[in-house]
Amino acid sequence: MRRLRKPSEAVEGVRAPRVGKLACLPVFLPLAGRPVLVAGGSDAAAWKAELLAAAGAEVHVCSPEPGDAMRGLLEDAAVDGRLVHHARDWSPDSLAGMAVALADAEDDREAERFAAAAKAAGVPCNVIDRPDFCDFQFGSIVNRSPVVVGISTSGAAPILGQAIRQRIETLLPNALADWAALAARIRTGVMARLPAGRRRRLFWEDFAGQAFSGRPPVGGGRDWEAVVSRLALAGAMETGSVTLVGAGPGPAEHLTMKAIRALQGADVVLYGEGVSGEVLDLARREARRLLVAGVSGKGSPDREGVALAAQLAAQGRQVVRLVPGDGSSEEAAAFLDALHRQGVASRLVPGVGDAADGEAAGVAVVSRRAMGRE
Template structure:
């Protein structure tokens, strides 16, 4: 049976628009021109010299710091104690100037000589820009805000600096020394990437530099990878409710290691943006009331891809183990002897509680939490729900996918003795910019679901614990909530 491609072929954009193209330029042994003897010109000259460039510097006067730099690096920096001339530019790889009075002339002369040019602090005369740099060379990270907020770029750099161990430099040097040997011993594709993923795991599992001989151990593993049969694996990954910041670190790692990502209709574009660029992305949407892939086709596609040696991520909204049909997929993969892992995600009920600032198990109101599906596979209420137990006043109950059955749910609970005045919250698209919510009572559920609508995923929470913050003046029981607000936005209100 041919199960490829899936029934839906929608895909999210692979690359958002870029203000500038990030490029890493090899300058070892190349001639670069710097015009100006200021501290600003000195910083650029020092950076260029650190890249191995031969820097010709033209200025009548040099700052004290620049003179000190010239004395420290005479083999890389050559001072010419005179103004720059257009005849100095031909043959240069780059031209950088700190020019106040003659910025336009320097820019024009460099352009005429065919040399890419940057005039410091003059965006109109810059063909390229310098970013803020995190240096673990040969690992180099550059951050740019397109000139809009240099201090922000520096702040981002500080954040990244705290995340990357100093030992990264030594590990990267080791990687360079191993690369040719690994490429000889391992075929491109899953085997080679599996080796480098294990190498990367070693890098970030310690703050220490690599021990002597670790390269040989890893190469021995490479030999085993080469001899092993090409067999992939499947990882079921929880994408959470939509906000990419709610992903676990393990989920991000899985997305960045995947060959193929089979994602559900409810997975947000922000989450997919974190995936490896080269990964093939296939929408296998399953959405109530809409055309969907059959579960049998999804199962068969996972097996086909894994048996072809692919690393497959089955990306599901929320948590794959909560109303995600993960059990069916795991059972099918087990029968086919396909290795399978599960990475949990934040389920919608947890995200709802966070957005409301409410404990669903507030000990003054609820001693238990119950998650219930709001519809059967045929679209109506499930036949096997014990409604008498669900109507327990000491329990908070959250109904998933209950938008179209909301009124029937309310009728069942009232019929089983739950007071019509029991607090209810209905939310849709939790944690996304389009999030909506309604607060009311069990009796008013028809009004609430009419306001929220049926088109997007709906969660219905019922129980006395939901009244814990009803006295807050910020809460209007019958109006949709504002979309999620970040801390900065809150502080500006």
């Protein structure tokens, strides 16, 4: 007979998930005021030059006869940064002092020569449509600056990358740019007024929720100080809570959005041996994960589990107790009732039932996600 581990024997069960294999490292490179080289005057080179100028770079374009798109770009004022035209072909000297360099080469021979010159100058380079000669690649971009989302398929499926970009575009409201700019302005004040921990996280969670409303900040966001003051004063009265989450039949794909939000807001996650690792991976990285016993018998609460959860909540922790299935068992009800009788704030986030119902319920969850109703 399997021996259940008691909460008093609780151990750090599962560490925060490690990063999986990456085909490339997504790096965001500040270029404001820095010189970059664009070798060539083609339409493709013009598009890359426009991106670099939008990032605030000083773009040096080497091309004796730029095409229509490049001429139009050189004649118009850049959104940011500036463009400088050199009416000649590039040379190794052109690379001196550049932050990055790119070229639209006519053939592999020119591409190889450009890449070799860039390497000798210590400048990362990109040769358009010739990945063998590239130190970095351009991905698809969703622009809500200062929020910038980059998407890469490492050249394997550019059309898929564009489809992903289009999907993300529909999810991110244009007003997100205003909220991100506001966050940059108030961040120092928030950090000074709210100590690291739950109250600061509550502020930013509420902030993020408003940012996704689709509406711009009211009054330019000047009322943020009132919210910060309220949270700062509430520190002495701060109490924790316990959320019992039905983890479903096993696979993480059957979790509801409410369950995922609970996991991502938890300070401590208590789980039994029937909960899968992929479900635990959805908790925020900083959360402690503790392996505890199951219930002690039919219709009876897990008394030591109740005691542990209550103790953690009394310390101001947000505790999630994961249980397999939908969380509607007699034991789960007894667990919540025991917490209630001790005056511990607690709630149930129901999950998907047994595996027989999993597929249908999973479809329902996906449908609610698609409609934005969960």
